[in-house]
Every structure is written in C-alpha cells, then in structure tokens.
Amino acid sequence: MNLLRIAAAAAVLALATPSVAVAAEADMKFPAQSWSFNGPFGTFDRASAQRGFQVYQEVCAVCHAVKQARYRNLDGLGLTAKEIEALAAAVTIGDIGDDGQPMERPGQPSDRFRSPFPNERAARAANNGAYPPDLSVMVKARAGGADQLYALLIGYDQAPADMKIGDGMNYNKYYAGHQIAMVAPLNDGQVDYADGTRASVEQMARDVTTFFAYIAEPEMEVRKRLGVKVVLFLIFMTGITYAVKRRVWADVH
Amino acid sequence: MAGLHKSDIPNPVLNWIDSRLPIFTMLQKEYGVFPTPRNFNYLWNFGALNMVNLVIMIATGIFLAMNYTPHATMAFDSVERIMRDVNYGWLLRYVHANGASMFFIVVYIHILRSLYYGSYKNPRELLWILGVVIFLLMMATAFMGYVLPWGQMSFWGATVITNLFSAFPIVGESIVTWLWGGYSVDNATLNRFFSLHYLLPFVLVGVVFLHIAALHITGSNNPLGIDVKGPQDTLPFHPYYTMKDSVGICVYLLVFAVLVFFAPNFLGHADNYIPANPLVTPAHIVPEWYFLPFYAILRSVPDKLGGVLLMFGAIAVLAVLPWLDTSPVRSARFRPVYRILFWVLVVAGVVLGIAGGKPAEGVWVWISRVATAYYFLHFLVILPILGKFERPLPLPESISRAVLGAGGGGPIPGGAAAKPMEKA
Numbered sequence: 001m002n003l004l005r006i007a008a009a010a011a012v013l014a015l016a017t018p019s020v021a022v023a024a025e026a027d028m029k030f031p032a033q034s035w036s037f038n039g040p041f042g043t044f045d046r047a048s049a050q051r052g053f054q055v056y057q058e059v060c061a062v063c064h065a066v067k068q069a070r071y072r073n074l075d076g077l078g079l080t081a082k083e084i085e086a087l088a089a090a091v092t093i094g095d096i097g098d099d100g101q102p103m104e105r106p107g108q109p110s111d112r113f114r115s116p117f118p119n120e121r122a123a124r125a126a127n128n129g130a131y132p133p134d135l136s137v138m139v140k141a142r143a144g145g146a147d148q149l150y151a152l153l154i155g156y157d158q159a160p161a162d163m164k165i166g167d168g169m170n171y172n173k174y175y176a177g178h179q180i181a182m183v184a185p186l187n188d189g190q191v192d193y194a195d196g197t198r199a200s201v202e203q204m205a206r207d208v209t210t211f212f213a214y215i216a217e218p219e220m221e222v223r224k225r226l227g228v229k230v231v232l233f234l235i236f237m238t239g240i241t242y243a244v245k246r247r248v249w250a251d252v253h
Numbered sequence: 254m255a256g257l258h259k260s261d262i263p264n265p266v267l268n269w270i271d272s273r274l275p276i277f278t279m280l281q282k283e284y285g286v287f288p289t290p291r292n293f294n295y296l297w298n299f300g301a302l303n304m305v306n307l308v309i310m311i312a313t314g315i316f317l318a319m320n321y322t323p324h325a326t327m328a329f330d331s332v333e334r335i336m337r338d339v340n341y342g343w344l345l346r347y348v349h350a351n352g353a354s355m356f357f358i359v360v361y362i363h364i365l366r367s368l369y370y371g372s373y374k375n376p377r378e379l380l381w382i383l384g385v386v387i388f389l390l391m392m393a394t395a396f397m398g399y400v401l402p403w404g405q406m407s408f409w410g411a412t413v414i415t416n417l418f419s420a421f422p423i424v425g426e427s428i429v430t431w432l433w434g435g436y437s438v439d440n441a442t443l444n445r446f447f448s449l450h451y452l453l454p455f456v457l458v459g460v461v462f463l464h465i466a467a468l469h470i471t472g473s474n475n476p477l478g479i480d481v482k483g484p485q486d487t488l489p490f491h492p493y494y495t496m497k498d499s500v501g502i503c504v505y506l507l508v509f510a511v512l513v514f515f516a517p518n519f520l521g522h523a524d525n526y527i528p529a530n531p532l533v534t535p536a537h538i539v540p541e542w543y544f545l546p547f548y549a550i551l552r553s554v555p556d557k558l559g560g561v562l563l564m565f566g567a568i569a570v571l572a573v574l575p576w577l578d579t580s581p582v583r584s585a586r587f588r589p590v591y592r593i594l595f596w597v598l599v600v601a602g603v604v605l606g607i608a609g610g611k612p613a614e615g616v617w618v619w620i621s622r623v624a625t626a627y628y629f630l631h632f633l634v635i636l637p638i639l640g641k642f643e644r645p646l647p648l649p650e651s652i653s654r655a656v657l658g659a660g661g662g663g664p665i666p667g668g669a670a671a672k673p674m675e676k677a
Contacts, residue, residue: 073337219337227513231507234507235507238500245500249493
C-alpha cells in the first residue's frame with residue numbers, strides 16, 4: 001500500500017508540474033489532430049511522410065534550411081539506399097576542391113540537407129528582412145508540437161476588417177500576433193503526388209507535418225519500441241523484487 | 254595505532270587486502286550488519302534513490318561530455334548530433350535531462366520526509382546541514398547543465414539568473430561581469446559553465462560521502478522519531494534494507510523509464526529547441542520546473558535585491574531549521590498541530606511552484622506573496638512558538654514495542670541481528 005501511495009505521489013508530481021511551464025508559454029489553442037506517431041506505440045505513417053518530403057522539397061526547401069538532417073536519414077521514411085543515393089546525387093553541394101578553390105559536386109547520402117541560403121543574412125535579404133527559421137527540430141521547438149505546425153499551415157485566412165496588416169505581412173489565425181511574414185505556402189494542387197493522393201491544403205499540411213515530426217525525432221520509433229521492452233522488464237523486476245522482499249521480511253513482521 | 258588490521262575474511266586474497274586496507278570490514282560493518290531501525294516505511298528509500306540517481310547522472314554525463322562541444326556556435330548542433338548520430342545518444346541525453354528532473358523529485362520527497370519525521374533534530378543537525386549543502390550544489394549544477402544545450406531558455410535563463418547578482422550594491426555589476434567572463438552571456442560563460450557543470454558533481458559526491466558518514470554516526474531516524482534502545486529495535490541493513498531499497502529502486506526506474514521513453518520532452522521547455530539568440534527574448538522566461546517555487550519567491554518582491562535575498566533566504570532558513578523548531582518530539586505522528594501545518598507548507602510550496610510558472614502579473618503576484626509570506630512564517634514564527642505550546646501525543650516506549658505490539662508478541666528477533674543471510 002505504501003509503495004502504491006509513493007508511486008502515485010511521484011506520478012502526480014511528475015504530471016502536475018510541467019503543465020505549469022507549458023501553460024505559461026502557449027496562449028493559443030491548437031486543435032488536436034490524431035497523428036500516426038501519437039501515443040506509446042505510435043509510428044510514422046511512411047506514405048504520408050514520403051509525400052511530406054515531396055512537399056518539403058518542392059515548397060519549404062525554397063526558403064527553409066533543415067541543416068540537422070542528412071539524406072541518409074530518409075531511410076526512416078522507407079526509402080531504399082539506392083533511392084537515397086539517387087536523391088542526394090540530384091542535389092548540388094558546395095564544397096572545397098582539391099585545388100583549394102570553391103567547387104560544386106553532387107550530393108552524397110552523408111550530406112546535410114542542402115540549405116537554400118549560405119547564411120542568415122542572405123536569407124533575410126531574399127525574404128524582405130524576415131528569417132525563415134531552420135525546420136530541423138521545429139516540431140519539438142513549439143509547445144503545441146505537430147498540432148501547432150499543422151494549424152499554422154492551414155491557418156491562413158482573410159484578416160478581420162478591423163485589423164491592420166503590416167506591409168508584406170500575412171494574416172494567420174495560429175501565429176502569435178496573427179501576422180506572419182511567410183506567404184501562405186500551400187495552395188490546392190500545389191504538388192503532384194506520385195501516389196495519386198489529392199493534394200489539398202489539409203492533405204499537404206498533414207503530410208509535411210508528419211515529415212517534419214520524423215525529421216525532428218528520427219529516433220522516435222526505436223525509442224518507443226525499446227521503451228515498451230524496458231517498461232515490461234521493470235514491471236516484472238518490480239514484482240519479483242517485491243516478492244523476494246516479502247520473503248526476506250517474513251520472519252520479522 | 255599502526256599495524257595490520259585483524260581481518261576475519263576467509264578468502265586469502267581478500268584477507269590480504271583487508272588486513273592492509275580494511276575496506277571489506279568497513280563495508281560489512283556499515284552496509285552488512287549496520288543496525289537500522291526496523292520500522293522504516295518506503296519513504297526511507299529516497300536516500301538510496303538519490304544515490305542511484307547521482308550515479309546515473311555522472312555516468313550518462315561523462316559519455317555526453319565525450320560528444321558535446323562547449324562552444325557558443327557549436328553547442329546546439331553538437332547536442333543534435335548526439336541525438337541523431339551518436340549510438341544511443343538520444344538515450345544518454347534523455348536519461349540525463351530527465352534524470353535531473355527525477356533527481357529533484359526524489360530529493361524533494363527526501364527533504365519532505367525529513368521535515369515530516371523531524372530527521373533534522375538533535376543529534377542529526379549536521380547531517381541535515383550537509384543535506385542543505387547538497388541541495389544547493391544540486392541546484393547550481395542543474396542550472397549550469399541547463400545552459401549547455403545553448404537553446405533559447407538556456408541563454409535567457411542564464412542571463413536572468415546571473416543578472417540576479419547585479420542586485421547587490423556597488424559590487425553587483427562587477428560580479429556579473431566576472432561571472433560572465435565578458436559583458437554579456439556568451440562563449441566564455443558557456444565554457445566556464447561546462448567546466449563547473451563537470452566539476453560540481455564530484456564536489457557533490459564528496460559532500461554526499463560526508464552526509465552518509467554523519468548518518469552512520471548518529472544512525473537513521475525512523476517514522477516514530479524515537480531513539481533506538483537496543484538490538485530488538487533494529488535489523489541488519491543487509492538483507493532487510495538492501496531488499497526494501499531494491500523494491501523502491503525498481504519503482505523509481507519504472508517512473509524514470511516512462512518519462513525517458515514516452516515523454517522525454519514533457520518536463521522540458523519547447524523554446525530550448527530554438528538555438529540561443531541574444532537578439533530575441535522569449536515571451537516568458539521560465540526556469541525548469543524544480544526551480545519554480547524559488548522563482549516565485551524571487552518575483553514576489555517588488556525590489557530586486559529584496560527578491561534575491563528572500564530567494565536565497567528560503568534555502569538559508571532550512572539550514573538553521575534544527576534550532577528554529579523548538580519541539581523535542583521528532584515525528585509528526587505525535588505532533589497533532591505540526592502534522593497539519595506540514596501539509597499547509599507543502600500546499601504553499603506547490604502554489605509557489607504554480608505561480609512561478611505564470612507570468613508575474615495580476616492575481617499571481619499576490620498569490621506568490623501570500624505563499625511566500627506563509628513559507629517564512631512557517632519556519633521563522635510558527636515552528637519556534639509551536640514547540641512551546643503544542644501538546645504532543647504520548648510517545649511509544651520503544652520501536653519494537655510499537656511495531657510488534659505490547660508484550661513484544663511472538664519471538665523477539667534478537668537473533669535477527671545475527672541473521673546469516675547476508676552472504677547469499
């Protein structure tokens with residue numbers, strides 16, 4: 001009984017405290033979506049993530065860097081080594097040649113995703129002074145996680161009549177202050193999905209969010225699978241340890 | 254005094270060592286047959302849990318340091334590299350990050366247990382003070398560790414906390430510049446924080462050793478808070494408490510594992526996955542959850558210096574607690590009024606924690622003030638007076654009487670002290 005009480009108290013402590021910190025930062029509510037990667041057994045929907053990769057390549061990559069990811073990481077989306085090699089080879093990577101001069105070469109699986117701009121200043125110069133942030137860990141860097149990213153992508157709308165939108169800014173329901181420099185990135189039918197899925201804004205937003213959830217936590221599936229084993233083992237271990245403890249204590253109670 | 258120790262260990266090799274350096278005799282004495290009150294409840298697990306946690310933190314920390322780069326332009330990326338490219342790097346980092354939270358959960362329960370059962374009272378005052386020193390070292394270590402990933406909260410947390418020292422008149426600004434190693438939180442600050450974050454845990458190990466040494470002089474307190482009167486009140490540490498601690502360790506690891514594998518970022522702050530940017534201030538700068546009560550105390554005072562002094566005072570007051578509490582009775586079980594006030598204090602602490610996570614405005618400022626006032630009132634006014642007026646319940650004659658019932662029903666396990674199970 002004591003044991004249970006302590007475990008419960010620890011759990012309550014663990015659960016009650018963080019919501020405080022989270023509540024402090026998120027002033028907006030983002031509609032909860034049912035993601036394939038939610039929950040203790042969640043996995044990434046491969047087909048959706050692959051479509052999302054296509055959206056990233058054709059839309060996001062024009063402005064946003066994803067510099068923590070490497071082409072070889074795409075194996076987690078179900079791409080084969082051959083496909084990844086071909087994908088990487090299609091990209092031109094800036095490098096230094098044997099003669100010490102800047103040169104360009106085809107990409108390799110070990111290369112980081114190619115950034116659209118050489119540095120932040122170049123990115124700002126090309127984007128009206130706004131900096132398109134790196135998206136490598138974006139899903140983890142927002143309190144609302146994947147829900148928040150998805151909401152932002154579908155959150156573009158007509159500004160309310162009484163709201164003054166700044167020069168070069170756009171109205172978005174799900175952005176702090178409701179003014180965002182990024183133009184609505186997704187429009188119906190913007191990409192041609194190879195698998196024939198209809199490319200609605202919602203569909204593309206969902207797919208690209210799944211892709212970025214994977215890119216933010218490529219280890220997630222391994223982590224959860226290992227977690228299930230560890231937790232099962234510890235439950236067994238707790239049981240057997242408790243039984244031994246009862247046995248040891250039997251003669252002094 | 255000089256001369257070989259007479260070891261009775263049969264194994265000749267161990268005997269040879271033990272005669273020259275009696276570590277095995279010591280282990281047997283301090284952890285084998287060490288007489289321990291027989292009536293511990295599971296709250297007495299938390300000292301052992303702290304020890305396990307410290308070892309986990311040092312072990313994972315050493316491997317993380319092999320892969321981490323303490324440079325302002327590379328720290329964030331090196332942490333991401335650990336997460337992505339180092340074999341099981343994500344596991345190391347998540348265990349280390351959540352281990353900090355687990356450490357504070359465990360240490361807070363350990364402290365509250367001492368408060369409830371009066372473990373800080375004579376003759377354990379020094380033991381308790383060493384505990385307060387450990388707590389301070391832990392806080393410093395955790396704070397500096399949180400800076401290392403060099404995310405937005407790392408950077409701005411470091412800025413806010415180091416700036417606290419500027420509140421001191423005349424020397425304040427100089428102290429801050431000295432702490433930073435420059436005129437803002439920058440690479441020099443990150444470098445020294447990394448160095449200190451690696452150093453302090455080993456200082457911690459030293460103080461923990463003293464804490465345990467002092468414990469083994471006075472012996473443990475127990476839920477009844479009365480002194481051990483003889484062998485009938487105790488059990489050898491092994492196998493009874495090694496086994497009972499093992500149960501607690503399993504449950505602790507279970508909670509830990511659920512956090513690490515299924516909610517590794519639950520206790521963290523999303524903003525720390527944004528690389529540090531001195532030009533962009535986060536909307537709300539909040540410390541990690543375990544500092545929130547102290548953060549609330551800091552912000553409850555309109556004056557900066559006052560807030561800083563009060564925050565440090567909140568811990569300093571703990572150090573003198575053995576002399577503030579005037580009641581000779583240790584355990585709250587026999588202190589009907591203190592037993593209630595203890596829970597009021599816990600509520601005040603939780604309220605402070607919640608208030609610390611909210612923006613310092615409106616009603617939350619007043620809630621923090623009331624809770625802060627109560628916190629100090631509890632220690633500085635209520636405890637000194639309460640000891641004089643409270644009528645404690647009658648204390649049991651001895652631990653064995655209380656545990657085994659009057660007349661010591663059944664065979665009194667005087668033989669328990671010589672139980673031959675420890676070599677199993």
